[in-house]
Amino acid sequence: MGADASGRSPKQPNGARESQILGLLQRADAALTPGEVTELLSGELTYSSVVTILTRMHTKGLLTRSARGRAYAYAPVTDDAGFAARRMRTVLEERPDREAVLARFADELSDTDADLLRQLLGAEPDAGR
Structure with a gap:
C-alpha cells in the first residue's frame, strides 16, 4: 500500500x-x-x-x-495456535446445536486430521471407522 x-x-x-x-x-x-x-x-x-x-x-x-x-x-495471552483454538471455541459456543456443529466439523476432517484429533482425545487412530 x-x-x-x-x-x-x-x-x-x-x-x-x-x-x-x-x-x-x-x-x-x-x-x-x-x-x-x-x-x-x-x-x-x-x-x-x-x-x-x-x-x-x-x-x-x-x-x-x-x-x-x-x-x-x-x-x-497465547500463541497463534491458541488464538485459533479460541476462535473455534467461540464459534462453537455461539451455535445452539453443538452436537451438529461438532459432527459436521468431524465429518469434514481429512483422515490425517481425524486421526490426529483421535490421538489428542486419547482414542486409537483407527477406532470408530
Whole structure:
C-alpha cells in the first residue's frame, strides 16, 4: 500500500491493524510498550492510535499488560495456535446445536486430521471407522 500525504499508510480496518500488531507482539522476545510498537510499525500509525488499539485488544482479552516505567508493556495471552483454538471455541459456543456443529466439523476432517484429533482425545487412530 502506498503512503498518503502524511507519509502514513491508508486507513485499514481495525481487525487488520489488530492482526498486524498481534503479529508483532507474537514475534517479540518480550512485552512491548506502545512506543516500541509504533517504532516497529515504522510510522504507519501514530502513537495515540497504537495506544488505542493496544488498549482495545487488552479489553478484548487478547493481550496482557504490565507496568514498565510510565507506560504499559503488552504481550499476547497465547500463541497463534491458541488464538485459533479460541476462535473455534467461540464459534462453537455461539451455535445452539453443538452436537451438529461438532459432527459436521468431524465429518469434514481429512483422515490425517481425524486421526490426529483421535490421538489428542486419547482414542486409537483407527477406532470408530
